[in-house]
Amino acid sequence: MSDIEPIIDLSRIAIHTATTKPLAIEQAVEKYAELGFGGVSVWDDVVDAAGTGRVRALVQGAGLRVPALVRGGFFVSADPADRAASIGKNRHRIRQAAEIGAEMVVLVAGAEPGVPLESAREQATAGIAAILPEAERAGVKLAIEPLHPMYAADRCCINRIADARAVCEALASPLLGVAVDVYHVWWDPDLEREIEALGRTGRLLAFHVCDWKADTGHLLLDRGLMGDGVIDLRRIRGMVERAGFDGLIEVEIFSKHYWAMDQDRYLELIAERARTCV
């Protein structure tokens, strides 16, 4: 299984700003660069607060790549006015992504308790179709991120790589692909085959890592740091690399536990675990 080499060079790793949520963007990019990480994926709240010019200057100053602006999407609503508003907001996110130099916008499809899943899936597909022209104008990729089935009620109606891939194939844009986050898909019996299919069709845009704790206490804010849980990360990295992925590996962790920790120490731990567990 583990015929691939450990990661030595941290320049292959990017950190999501949400991972070190307590840090201001200025501190975040400085510390990431200092430790040798190669990139930063910037969350929407950070871009909105600091402005795109400031974010661009900070990441360029630190010499970091920006795989993604995280996140757009949330196309699903029972209210057509809300759906229209989400299209506008996503177009804005795409322009912001271009302005900060991000390669892609990550899209979470959305879901709403009153909307049946089948309708939600249609709304999400229609939403993505509607923003593709803006992505083409801006030269920004769109990465559909399937979220774990436990989010199907209220966050995301696209829950498997196969379903995200089907949307890509239906819409057939070269800018459209899939973000594979181990937290959401590690359990999928079709994982290897689906990652291979993404690679073969040029749709494997992102690889997000963290871990699934066997004793997960909260559905949203108790992700594990790599090595804390059950996911065979090196094996899945093998799959994505065999599928041709050569982008930055993004560390995306929402964890009250780690947010409460000293963030310098936490970033050292991330570096250590990236080397030993990914």
Add this chain to the structure above:
Amino acid sequence: MSDIEPIIDLSRIAIHTATTKPLAIEQAVEKYAELGFGGVSVWDDVVDAAGTGRVRALVQGAGLRVPALVRGGFFVSADPADRAASIGKNRHRIRQAAEIGAEMVVLVAGAEPGVPLESAREQATAGIAAILPEAERAGVKLAIEPLHPMYAADRCCINRIADARAVCEALASPLLGVAVDVYHVWWDPDLEREIEALGRTGRLLAFHVCDWKADTGHLLLDRGLMGDGVIDLRRIRGMVERAGFDGLIEVEIFSKHYWAMDQDRYLELIAERARTCV
């Protein structure tokens, strides 16, 4: 979607003893029968505590059917001695099921943080194969219950109907089938097709209902009562009935909230929701 009739006759409904966990088995069967429910699925702890003779006398005295003894399985372990022990325990559960007059034993495949999912799936299949002869001797069916992917780390490595069905087809016993629990499979884009395939192959053994709350607070003990959540239960009942299912519909809810409630009032609520939401 909802071209099927509401349930009027509660004799079509069975209650799991775990649903009204605070009730002793004597109270439980008396109250279920009093309200007109048609059956009771008996949990392992209840059978172990009361003994099979006593349980059989109680359910027969109350005139209740027993769709299932719940639950066997848990075949996965890194330790071969534990795996062998689980085979023995499952054979015992099958004999208990025959003794209380249960039609089936529900099987949860098992999972263990140290065991890779692929190995876990092999171990589960091997375990089921090993207990089939006992099921044939006893004339008791075995229903594999796929659990939600959020349990893949520590409870169950079989997480979709398609995967449970594949095990059935590999082992090809007429006594082997699948228990469809809405909580675990409602999100699955293949739901309708898979239920139809189960029906066509005679493998749709059980239909469990509850609800998925959009604001689920706990991964295990915060299930909703039918109508509390997002699942279109009537639509799924339509699928199982079109697939030929004519067994009892089983109410299986683990909920600290409802366990804390007066259980008489709770059973009335279950009756009301069975009529209005299923």
